[in-house]
Amino acid sequence: MRYAHEVGDVRAAEGALMARLPEGTLMRRAAAGLARVCAGLLGRVYGADVVVLAGSGDNGGDALYAGARLARRGARVRAVAAGSRLHQEGLADLRAAGGRLIDLADAGAAVAAADLVIDGLTGIGGSGALREPHATLALAASGAGGIVVACDVPSGVDASSGQVEGAAVRADVTVTFGTLKPGLLIDPGASYCGVVELVDIGLGPYLDDPDVVSPAAEDVRPPVPGPESDKYRRGVVGILAGGEAFTGAAVLSVGGAVRGGAGMVRFASVRPAVELVRQRWPEAVTTVIEPGEKALDGIGRVQAWVAGPGLGTGEDAEGLLQAVLSTELPVLVDADGLTVLARRRDLLARDAPTLLTPHAGELARLLDADRGEIEARRLEFVRRAAAELDATVLLKGSTTVIAEPGRPVRVNPTGTSWLATAGTGDVLSGLTGALLAGGLSALDAATAGAYLHGLAARLAAGGASPDAGEAPIGAFDVITALPAAFRTLPW
């Protein structure tokens, strides 16, 4: 698990630690770590051409001190001041080490020619869109031919939220201090970071519980069948999906559940969807729902429900969704089910776990909010959704984030842009429903589902060999790659 803390928590921990240490200790630790990573990236420091972009705060101070360390090892280090002030001790140290300050007018050429650029424009103190000349320097750094290393946070990325309001530095590596910041894990900010390296400066004992966590493979624990298991004990998932208009969603959702480890999949829908599912997934036990039917009698026992993919949003769909949500079972609601919930939020008043899996557009309808704002501020909106809807909420998108009231937000580390294609969400619903039926909590099922789904997509797009390059994929490819994704887990 990787842990991230918001800026307020980082500052509080730094304050508590700094009170016990001689002045400047933390900055020296940070700068030493930053210089170490830069030296490793350069390979040969002696003779390397390094440019430091320094803002007027302590982020610039870190970068200047790191530049001084590289200058002492023989690098040619030039610094550019963004703004009228600079961290004076940092600048003095750089000068003492043989580095020098160059004019802003010469910055573009220096950045373009550098082997390595250190971005120390703004760190956790940055707020809002970068002003000038920071914005122009950030764009120059982003286009640099050499390696770009961001100090603590890529400038222009909001450390706590990942929001990017204007220009921001596109880094190859981000060296962050003490703990990760949420903005390094969540898009759009995450996509500016490159590889994130954490430098320990001793904050650990002073940090509260994390605000955001990102699971690793060992944190993903799908239920494992034992010698005692039978299909019922492994978990029976009920899937209510597909309608007269859409049948593909049902096939994909059932496929996700079959490959997601369900002991049995019980599928209920109108006749055309049932016929298609039977053809493609003979493993599923199917029940035909006649038009106008609004109860789910005679379907048999299930341990969790998935409701919504391709279901339609009319009266019949609403009645069936109501029937599912009135059970005392865990229920995952997706797609059309979410559209129905947007007008029937009363259906969410239940005691059993509810897991909602919207994309930004569906969440916009549920919260009566703007889709663009949700995409820009995913962390804020997934938390708000979990609190307002009193449910576990998995917000799909470029970074999938999962929130439950009172728990740190979980950020999914897998996935690929190739996943942004029709039908992949239906696969996720079935897969996650199978994990829910297998006994995982809503939060753990959502975490494992998102992780395996993103990994399967990467494996499908990337092919068998790591050098094979990538290719577009469809939702069925994700289902096909699920066993390979499961196999990567340490179980």
Ligand SMILES: NC(=O)C1=CN([C@@H]2O[C@H](COP(=O)(O)OP(=O)(O)OC[C@H]3O[C@@H](n4cnc5c(N)ncnc54)[C@H](O)[C@@H]3O)[C@@H](O)[C@H]2O)[C@@H](O)CC1
């Ligand atoms: N507080 C500490 O104990 C430690 C802090 N460290 C470093 O200090 C940084 C935080 O330093 P500061 O609090 O001085 O803040 P920063 O240096 O991150 O940013 C503040 C400066 O950026 C300017 N600024 C803010 N938003 C801007 C915008 N949109 N456009 C242009 N300029 C903008 C402000 O006017 C101010 O000059 C951390 O990110 C980290 O790099 C590390 O040295 C570790 C220890």
Ligand SMILES: [K+]
């Ligand atoms: K920075």
